[in-house]
Amino acid sequence: MSCTSPPREISIEISLSDSLRGSAEEQDTVFVYAREPTGRIPVAATKLKVKDLSRAVLLNESMKLINNYTLAGVDQVLVVARVSKGSNPHKTKAGDLIGESATLSFATGHVQRAVVVIDQLVK
Numbered sequence: 001m002s003c004t005s006p007p008r009e010i011s012i013e014i015s016l017s018d019s020l021r022g023s024a025e026e027q028d029t030v031f032v033y034a035r036e037p038t039g040r041i042p043v044a045a046t047k048l049k050v051k052d053l054s055r056a057v058l059l060n061e062s063m064k065l066i067n068n069y070t071l072a073g074v075d076q077v078l079v080v081a082r083v084s085k086g087s088n089p090h091k092t093k094a095g096d097l098i099g100e101s102a103t104l105s106f107a108t109g110h111v112q113r114a115v116v117v118i119d120q121l122v123k
């Protein structure tokens with residue numbers, strides 16, 4: 001009998017700080033990803049538009065960028081949300097808006113909840 005763990009997922013509430021609301025347009029792309037606290041490579045990622053920030057975002061094991069490097073293989077993650085005027089998810093540039101969650105630990109359960117406030121302007 002095999003013992004499998006339930007799939008890991010993160011439910012994310014993302015908002016744009018009032019002070020930066022005028023710096024983002026509704027059609028700007030928002031890249032959302034989870035990465036290890038000391039890492040740079042995402043273990044799960046998705047994208048949406050600024051106009052869609054009012055709805056919850058879900059990251060799960062199927063949203064991997066690299067095979068065998070998923071939410072299932074890490075113990076802790078940070079969730080990052082970045083508003084970008086460009087379309088390159090791999091490059092943060094001046095003018096982007098960014099925010100990140102507190103560290104989440106899957107030791108406390110396979111479903112995590114994160115709150116991300118986009119409150120920093122990249123210079």
